[in-house]
Amino acid sequence: MASNDMTSNETAKHGPGGAGTGAHGAGPDIDQETLLQHEKDTLTHTPVHLMELEAVGKHYGNIIALTEVTMAVDMGRVTCVLGDNGAGKSTLIKIIAGLHQHDEGTFKIMGEERRLGSPREALDAGIAAVYQDLAVVGLMPIWRNFFLGSEITIGRGPFRRLDVKRMKEVTKSELAQMGIDLRDVEQPVGQLSGGERQCVAIARAVHFGAKALILDEPTAALGVKQSGVVLRYILQARDRGLGVIFITHNPHHAYPVGDRFLLLKRGKSIGYYDKKDITLEELTAQMAGGAELAELAHELEAMGGHGELVDQVQAEVAETTGQTPR
Amino acid sequence: MTTLIKPPPALDERVGRRSMVANLLGRPEIGALVGAIVLFIFFSIVAPVFLQANSFATVLYGSSTIGIMAVGVALLMIGGEFDLSAGVAVISSALTASLFSWYFSTNVWIGVGLALVVSLTIGFVNGWILMKTKLPSFIVTLATFLMLTGLNLALTRLIGGSVATPSIATMDGFASAQAVFSNDFIIAGVDIKSPVFIWIILVAITSWLLLRTRVGNWIFAVGGDANAARAVGVPVRWTKIGLFMGVGFCGWVLGMHNLFAFDAVQSGEGIGNEFLYIIAAVIGGCLLTGGYGSAIGGAIGAFIFGMANKGIVYAQWNPDWFKFFLGLMLLLATIVNLIVKRRADSK
Numbered sequence: 001m002a003s004n005d006m007t008s009n010e011t012a013k014h015g016p017g018g019a020g021t022g023a024h025g026a027g028p029d030i031d032q033e034t035l036l037q038h039e040k041d042t043l044t045h046t047p048v049h050l051m052e053l054e055a056v057g058k059h060y061g062n063i064i065a066l067t068e069v070t071m072a073v074d075m076g077r078v079t080c081v082l083g084d085n086g087a088g089k090s091t092l093i094k095i096i097a098g099l100h101q102h103d104e105g106t107f108k109i110m111g112e113e114r115r116l117g118s119p120r121e122a123l124d125a126g127i128a129a130v131y132q133d134l135a136v137v138g139l140m141p142i143w144r145n146f147f148l149g150s151e152i153t154i155g156r157g158p159f160r161r162l163d164v165k166r167m168k169e170v171t172k173s174e175l176a177q178m179g180i181d182l183r184d185v186e187q188p189v190g191q192l193s194g195g196e197r198q199c200v201a202i203a204r205a206v207h208f209g210a211k212a213l214i215l216d217e218p219t220a221a222l223g224v225k226q227s228g229v230v231l232r233y234i235l236q237a238r239d240r241g242l243g244v245i246f247i248t249h250n251p252h253h254a255y256p257v258g259d260r261f262l263l264l265k266r267g268k269s270i271g272y273y274d275k276k277d278i279t280l281e282e283l284t285a286q287m288a289g290g291a292e293l294a295e296l297a298h299e300l301e302a303m304g305g306h307g308e309l310v311d312q313v314q315a316e317v318a319e320t321t322g323q324t325p326r
Numbered sequence: 327m328t329t330l331i332k333p334p335p336a337l338d339e340r341v342g343r344r345s346m347v348a349n350l351l352g353r354p355e356i357g358a359l360v361g362a363i364v365l366f367i368f369f370s371i372v373a374p375v376f377l378q379a380n381s382f383a384t385v386l387y388g389s390s391t392i393g394i395m396a397v398g399v400a401l402l403m404i405g406g407e408f409d410l411s412a413g414v415a416v417i418s419s420a421l422t423a424s425l426f427s428w429y430f431s432t433n434v435w436i437g438v439g440l441a442l443v444v445s446l447t448i449g450f451v452n453g454w455i456l457m458k459t460k461l462p463s464f465i466v467t468l469a470t471f472l473m474l475t476g477l478n479l480a481l482t483r484l485i486g487g488s489v490a491t492p493s494i495a496t497m498d499g500f501a502s503a504q505a506v507f508s509n510d511f512i513i514a515g516v517d518i519k520s521p522v523f524i525w526i527i528l529v530a531i532t533s534w535l536l537l538r539t540r541v542g543n544w545i546f547a548v549g550g551d552a553n554a555a556r557a558v559g560v561p562v563r564w565t566k567i568g569l570f571m572g573v574g575f576c577g578w579v580l581g582m583h584n585l586f587a588f589d590a591v592q593s594g595e596g597i598g599n600e601f602l603y604i605i606a607a608v609i610g611g612c613l614l615t616g617g618y619g620s621a622i623g624g625a626i627g628a629f630i631f632g633m634a635n636k637g638i639v640y641a642q643w644n645p646d647w648f649k650f651f652l653g654l655m656l657l658l659a660t661i662v663n664l665i666v667k668r669r670a671d672s673k
Contacts, residue, residue: 097557120559131557137550139617140543148547149559151540161538204558 048111050074050243051096051127051212057104058091065091067104069269071262073212073243078234080254081247082287083264089247092264093214096245097129098122128205129214136197138190142182143171145189146204170207178203178233195226202233212243219253231257251287255280263287354611355623357662361609361655362630369637376640379516386518389632390525391580393625395599396606397528398569398576400624401536403607405569406549406616407463409452411470412573413599418474419445419581420591421482424491434499442578448474449574453567475597482593495589507579508586521583525625528576532621545569550617605652606631609659630655 051073058066066088073079083089094100095107098116106113109125116122122129136145143164152163152170171185180199189197198218205213215234219227234257238244248254254261261278263271263286271286278286369376376382395412402409409415419441427437448470456466479489486492494500509520536542544565547555556562585591608614609630610623634651 099557119557123559129557131554137547137554137617139550139613140546144543144546148543148555151543153540160540161534162540162543164538 049108050110052108052111053096053105054108055105056092056095056102056107058095058100058102064267066095066267069105069262069264071272072260073245075211075241075243076238077259078238078244078246078257079260079262080258081245081262081264082249082251082254082283084249084287086266087264088267089264090216091267093129093216093245093247096122096127097214098127123208126209126211127214128208128210128212129216130198130201130205130218131216136189136201139188141186142189142192142200143168143185146171146174146200146207150208174203174207175200178206178236193226194222195229198230199233202237206237206240206242210242212245213237214245214247216247217249218246219248219250227253251280251283255283354618354620355626356611357659358610358623358626358630361659361662362626362633365630365633365637365655369633369641373637373641376637379514381636381640383516383518383522385632385636386522388635389629390519390521391583392602392606392631393525393628394521394528394580395573395576395603396610396624396628397525397532397621398573399603400607400610400612400619400621401532401545402569402573403604403612403614404536404549404616404619405545405566406552407456407566407569408467408604409570409573410464410467410600411448411452411474412577412603413596413601414471414474414478415445415448415574415577415596416581416584416599417478417591417593417596418448419578420585421478421491421593423582424494424585424591425482425485427497428492428494429485431497434494434497434503438503438582441581442575445574445578445581446571447574448577449571450567453570456570457563457566471600478593489594490592491590493589500586500589503582504586507582521580524579528579529621529625536621541565541568546617602631605656609656627659630659
């Protein structure tokens with residue numbers, strides 16, 4: 001029954017985008033179709049995951065920041081990591097992005113156990129992180145930001161120089177492909193809106209061959225409409241065959257785009273679900289804790305407006321994916 | 327299929343047409359350029375001597391002694407750091423070359439080579455301590471400034487027995503070193519000193535480096551947002567250490583000029599000059615917070631400084647006014663920069 005579900009789901013997702021099997025074929029030897037062929041339970045039973053964490057833990061001195069976290073990331077799938085402030089989300093992504101190293105458990109990339117020493121190493125392994133506030137350098141033009149750290153050069157030895165023309169062209173076309181309405185690539189990134197800035201960072205990661213994309217609270221600082229736009233790019237990245245890790249504290253943003261949900265609380269995993277096993281209400285309830293939530297919902301309702309916001313976001317997402325929000 | 331034809335890249339309603347002028351005004355050094363032109367016209371009127379080729383060469387020479395350092399300091403400021411030890415480090419370099427050659431009676435060039443090593447090491451140590459401790463560069467280089475000031479005085483007295491170094495004019499290699507670091511080129515009857523050429527070459531190379539190479543991209547990035555730069559794989563630590571070593575290199579060039587323009591060095595010199603270099607860079611449009619500026623801007627800033635310095639003399643005013651003039655210049659230039667930048671960005 002599960003496999004039937006998967007197949008129909010697959011066509012629904014890849015149909016309109018047109019980026020289905022073709023995009024996967026271009027990837028490494030394992031593609032999404034074979035990966036999901038014998039899928040029984042996506043949580044525990046797949047042949048090889050793009051990325052797999054098992055009982056991973058991290059402590060700073062005597063402070064335990066993260067313990068016993070298990071999750072998996074696959075190509076063309078969105079894994080959401082949910083949790084409140086201080087739940088350990090940042091520590092988790094820092095381990096995956098190579099900024100910190102884990103002390104416990106195993107971290108596998110394409111089935112191979114790894115320990116990433118630096119962001120550069122993570123990038124080389126195909127893992128790109130897009131951080132909420134440190135994604136880009138505000139004063140620098142868009143094209144310089146796009147290629148920062150991986151500049152295209154021509155010439156040799158002391159005459160090696162930037163291929164400015166090429167970089168500008170690539171920036172323009174890559175951003176156009178992400179559907180970003182671009183003004184001018186010479187513009188400083190600081191002049192873009194928060195959502196556009198995120199998108200530049202996402203497009204950059206996609207262009208540089210990221211297989212896995214970590215998005216750290218991309219919607220946290222954004223308005224409703226901008227959040228919707230960013231969610232759309234998440235789905236676009238997914239349809240291009242990337243494994244996406246979407247970190248957020250907002251279940252209303254996570255649920256419509258996610259395939260799997262890892263819930264963190266005080267450094268521990270309090271649940272890991274496949275989308276078919278959980279509803280938005282349950283997810284929200286799990287995150288806040290039942291009684292607390294009921295009280296909060298009551299309060300919010302009294303204040304008004306919250307439901308409206310949620311509806312708006314969901315409508316935006318539904319529009320782009322063809323999925324009906326629950 | 328008319329649908330395949332893309333509509334002409336409809337100009338976004340968010341972007342008004344930016345004229346060439348507005349684009350030009352967006353350059354970091356434009357405020358300084360305007361200031362330099364105004365100052366030039368001003369001195370041409372009040373002191374006609376100013377326009378003579380020979381006095382202009384003198385102005386250029388004066389500018390170059392600030393400008394050579396301002397290039398390194400401007401790059402460092404774009405990279406988001408300060409170097410308060412730059413002024414005395416110049417003297418440290420000159421002292422090293424002269425005292426070493428004199429004490430061991432070696433060829434002067436060996437001293438010159440050692441001075442380069444010392445200068446680069448001072449830069450490296452500044453950068454390395456900064457990156458290791460994460461202290462502000464203001465504190466770290468203030469400490470090296472004080473230490474170098476003390477070392478300059480103490481070691482010179484210890485080795486040479488006086489506050490100035492003994493003359494090395496008669497030593498092997500002095501003439502050839504002087505030919506490189508402090509030569510006079512007579513071009514069309516005008517005497518132009520070699521630092522002017524070194525300065526122009528340095529500005530050209532660093533401009534190219536800054537705007538057209540990977541390293542240049544990294545310099546802007548580490549100054550603009552070091553964390554973002556690190557996250558995309560820019561070697562932040564080495565970029566910053568490299569920038570400090572660049573200042574060290576410029577200090578060596580100027581130190582060698584100071585030494586070979588005469589044949590001895592005063593050990594107490596150089597104090598306060600670090601501010602002149604920073605002022606030149608700021609007048610030239612470098613942001614104090616990093617991530618913005620240009621090498622040419624630093625050069626123009628140094629030129630403004632040189633004009634004000636010599637112009638006052640040519641206008642036969644009391645040189646006591648110079649510092650006041652300099653302060654006013656700094657204030658005006660930064661205000662102009664601010665206004666120009668705001669206008670260019672809002673257009």
